[in-house]
Amino acid sequence: QVQLVESGGGLVKPGGSLRLSCAASGFTFSDYYMSWIRQAPGKGLEWVSYISSSGSTIYYADSVKGRFTISRDNAKNSLYLQMNSLRAEDTAVYYCARDGGDYGDYIFDYWGQGTLVTVSS
Amino acid sequence: QSVLTQPPSASGTPGQRVTISCSGSSSNIGSNTVNWYQQLPGTAPKLLIYSNNQRPSGVPDRFSGSKSGTSASLAISGLQSEDEADYYCAAWDDSLIVVFGGGTKLTVL
Numbered sequence: 001q002v003q004l005v006e007s008g009g010g011l012v013k014p015g016g017s018l019r020l021s022c023a024a025s026g027f028t029f030s031d032y033y034m035s036w037i038r039q040a041p042g043k044g045l046e047w048v049s050y051i052s053s054s055g056s057t058i059y060y061a062d063s064v065k066g067r068f069t070i071s072r073d074n075a076k077n078s079l080y081l082q083m084n085s086l087r088a089e090d091t092a093v094y095y096c097a098r099d100g101g102d103y104g105d106y107i108f109d110y111w112g113q114g115t116l117v118t119v120s121s
Numbered sequence: 122q123s124v125l126t127q128p129p130s131a132s133g134t135p136g137q138r139v140t141i142s143c144s145g146s147s148s149n150i151g152s153n154t155v156n157w158y159q160q161l162p163g164t165a166p167k168l169l170i171y172s173n174n175q176r177p178s179g180v181p182d183r184f185s186g187s188k189s190g191t192s193a194s195l196a197i198s199g200l201q202s203e204d205e206a207d208y209y210c211a212a213w214d215d216s217l218i219v220v221f222g223g224g225t226k227l228t229v230l
Contacts, residue, residue: 047219111165
């Protein structure tokens with residue numbers, strides 16, 4: 001069965017960095033696009049970034065452009081999000097989600113359980 | 122402020138039909154399909170409706186979606202207590218981003 005397991009969240013000071021990982025299993029990871037989506041405490045969903053199956057196409061939300069970097073290692077079935085220059089408003093649960101599956105592009109058919117990132121001094 | 126506009130709350134009694142609206146613009150809903158996600162309390166979101174009105178396998182046919190112009194709607198018929206959740210619409214935007222609605226909290230009275 002499809003599984004997505006995020007890790008790497010935690011408490012970090014403003015201006016600091018954090019690297020999130022998402023381990024995928026149960027499907028051919030290299031065939032699928034992937035995205036990161038976040039949810040601030042008590043708030044709605046916000047799409048963060050997208051990466052194509054080969055990694056050649058990448059998109060970012062304006063709110064993270066220039067600070068976050070999405071990447072993937074298809075040999076390790078893993079997705080990453082390098083987060084730099086973190087701000088208090090980046091505090092959220094970060095979900096990785098499978099994209100571009102049977103239902104089409106930019107449609108998230110499987111989600112991980114999320115990892116909490118807290119940016120606070 | 123979310124790009125797609127949803128009512129913050131909706132409610133209904135068991136057995137009723139409720140609808141949740143989602144309003145966008147020509148660059149998102151107007152030119153791309155709409156997807157809906159259900160988020161039960163304390164859990165990750167789940168794909169509920171894709172491509173405006175299609176249900177993934179396993180989603181009951183009580184859930185239906187529609188789109189007209191720059192707006193979309195999610196309808197839930199035969200409301201059940203387990204439908205109490207947050208519902209989000211989403212769409213691709215031509216500015217190369219995915220946009221979500223702010224979410225609608227559905228309460229089953």
